[in-house]
Amino acid sequence: MGRSTGILAVTSALPEKTLTYEELEQRFGPETMKKVLSGSGIRHRRVAPRGVCGSDLAYDAACQLLDDHQIDRQTIDLLIFCTQTPDYFLPTTACILHERLRLKPECASFDINLGCSQYIYALSVAHSMIYAGVASRALVLTGDTLSQTLHPMDRSVVPLLADGGSASLVGEVPEGQGFLGFKLGTDGTGHKYLMIPAGGFRIPISEKTSNEITDTEGNVRTQQNLYMNGAAIFHFAISVVPTTIHSILSELSLSMNDVDLFLFHQANKYMLDYLLRKLKILPEKTHFFIEDVGNSSGSTVPIVLYEAWRAGKIRPGALVLMIGFGVGLSWAATVVRWPDNALNVVPNRTG
């Protein structure tokens, strides 16, 4: 009981296909795309073809992680798959991944579906289960194909959202290293600001739900497509993110200066630039990975973590604060002291 845990390795898997700025210029016009680029910082976005699921991206990332670091699959006794685009309503996709990854029967497997905050929620669960002695070594996977939920003529979301996956190994670390704390939160009053209204049990699929609606800005969607109120999400982010960061640091008796690297959910660069100004964080104390890959929802945090690690910005002993925020509305932050026993970073194959 009471083991310190941390992230020992992480990698990402991105689809090879890119939906380019130029293609979207053809679709939405040059003026719209100029505004999108200045308003979001996203130029190109990686999208998976039909038939490729978030679990496939997670599987690719997991295989990379296990093979590149020569990790014995039989030592994994916890698999958490984070997704909001599961293979099926049931069974839970983590069980399918359990089969594909040939993990042992004694490995607990389940999904967490919480979008932009899901990775950190999953880390908190993995940490808690290992800390309590219920597990000892966890694979935390993420994978989403949100691009497949969008109406192709909805310019409020098509230029922004992308697909991606990741795999992280979570296990025991030296005392005082790894996860120092977590801060989780919810504002359910905002659930309607980012949702796919139809397709669940509240509003089943029908002829009506497939009717196209054009909003006041000319965006087209059906109730079966993802809808996002960008202004409401923006307002939420600029309110909740600073408060949560100050709160978790205060609880850990740390200051902003103690943190070596701040990693944010890569939602929108304009928003992130503003958050850096608001929090007075120097650009060299963060990392961006959004311009050419887009916003892959619940995978952006582990993906930017991997990219920062690959860029040499994270070494043993470094204090890293990660924060995810979005759909739900939901948010999660963690502060991690990068452990001495973290595995060496390996370049991924799909970067």
Added chain:
Amino acid sequence: MTQGEFISEFAQILDVVPAELQPETELSTFCNWDSVAYLAAMVLIDEGLGITLRPEVISNAKTFGDILKAVDSAFQP
């Protein structure tokens, strides 16, 4: 930030000259008053005036006067 500076910065968001922004000016007359402008306005008001306005206050504003009324407290002595 003074009210004059605020009006000037707001005008830049809409790509117009400050003189075009009068209290009775209808925002819908500006082609750049859209969801991207709402975000820029939110940042201007949050960063420049220290007020975090709910997004519907901005998106439901009919005139520039509605915006000025919403941020009026920032200019009180």
